[in-house]
Amino acid sequence: MPRILLVEDDDSVRISLAKALGRYGHEVDAAPTGEQGLRMYRERAPELVVLDLMLPEIDGFEVCRRVRAAGNVPVIMLTARGDDTDIVGGLEAGADDYVVKPVEPRVMDARIKAVLRRGTPAPTEQPSTASFRDLIIDRASMTVTKAGREVALTPTELRLLLELSESPGRVLTRQQLLESVWDHSYLGDSRLVDNGVQRLRAKIETDTTAPVFIQTVRGFGYRFGPV
Structure with a gap:
């Protein structure tokens, strides 16, 4: 309960x-x-x-x-x-x-x-652990480390990272992310996505002004890199 x-x-x-x-x-x-x-x-x-x-x-x-x-x-x-x-x-x-x-x-x-x-991993055929430069995402244990240190993420931030990183290089629209991360099946508020990305970047990017992992595709949405 x-x-x-x-x-x-x-x-x-x-x-x-x-x-x-x-x-x-x-x-x-x-x-x-x-x-x-x-x-x-x-x-x-x-x-x-x-x-x-x-x-x-x-x-x-x-x-x-x-x-x-x-x-x-x-x-x-x-x-x-x-x-x-x-x-x-x-x-x-x-x-x-x-x-x-x-x-x-x-x-x-x-x-x-x-x-x-959002704190429960979605079924995936991805390997349980994936490394992207100094960022390691462990889908089995639901942990993320950056340069050897665990990154404390909220359930929403974790779900957002898992969703984006599942298909590196693929562009996801804000509406797709609203549906898959926030469970908003209607035309929701894209500010939820933009703010979630901003908070996530602050935790996993070395330089938020030049993001490597969560890249903005202007006019469309976001994609996960590096690819």
């Missing part, structure tokens, strides 16, 4: 969503403020955080940054509107996905399950 931390200051939303997610089989801890959310995060060690952005005391952006700095637990942010500033700010703070309120519990359950699945 996945342990979820829900941080939401609206009492009615927090209580109803926590109960609904419980019916879907999640174990939910709920906090009304950012400060309490961070305390529960340290005490309860959740597998995923659902985080409202507009919180008292410490806002959701700062909570997300602190959660991300502490480890690789995935974060789904809740935003009251499809505001570009909120969405971009949340993604830049380290969120893996976002849902615009009001959200139906079944939709939130689907987003949670999709994020948690």
Whole structure:
């Protein structure tokens, strides 16, 4: 049973969503403020955080940054509107996905399950270990090392790297990546992909201004190199 931390200051939303997610089989801890959310995060060690952005005391952006700095637990942010500033700010703070309120519990359950699945390797005929210069990807153990040091990746970052590296040299569109990594079967938000690539590059590239492993194909998407 996945342990979820829900941080939401609206009492009615927090209580109803926590109960609904419980019916879907999640174990939910709920906090009304950012400060309490961070305390529960340290005490309860959740597998995923659902985080409202507009919180008292410490806002959701700062909570997300602190959660991300502490480890690789995935974060789904809740935003009251499809505001570009909120969405971009949340993604830049380290969120893996976002849902615009009001959200139906079944939709939130689907987003949670999709994020948690990213830590599970997809079936592949690829060798379990592949080396690309000083980057080693072990699909069996789900570990990545760079210059001999293990790289700490979130489930989303790991899934993105596995997807891109499965066929080096092949160009994948943002929509293809949204479907295979984020499980968005509809025309989703390409900012999820671009932000995910940016965060992944920061961890595996020696020089993010001249990326070697994740190359942008302008007007199309991304490909994995070197080839």
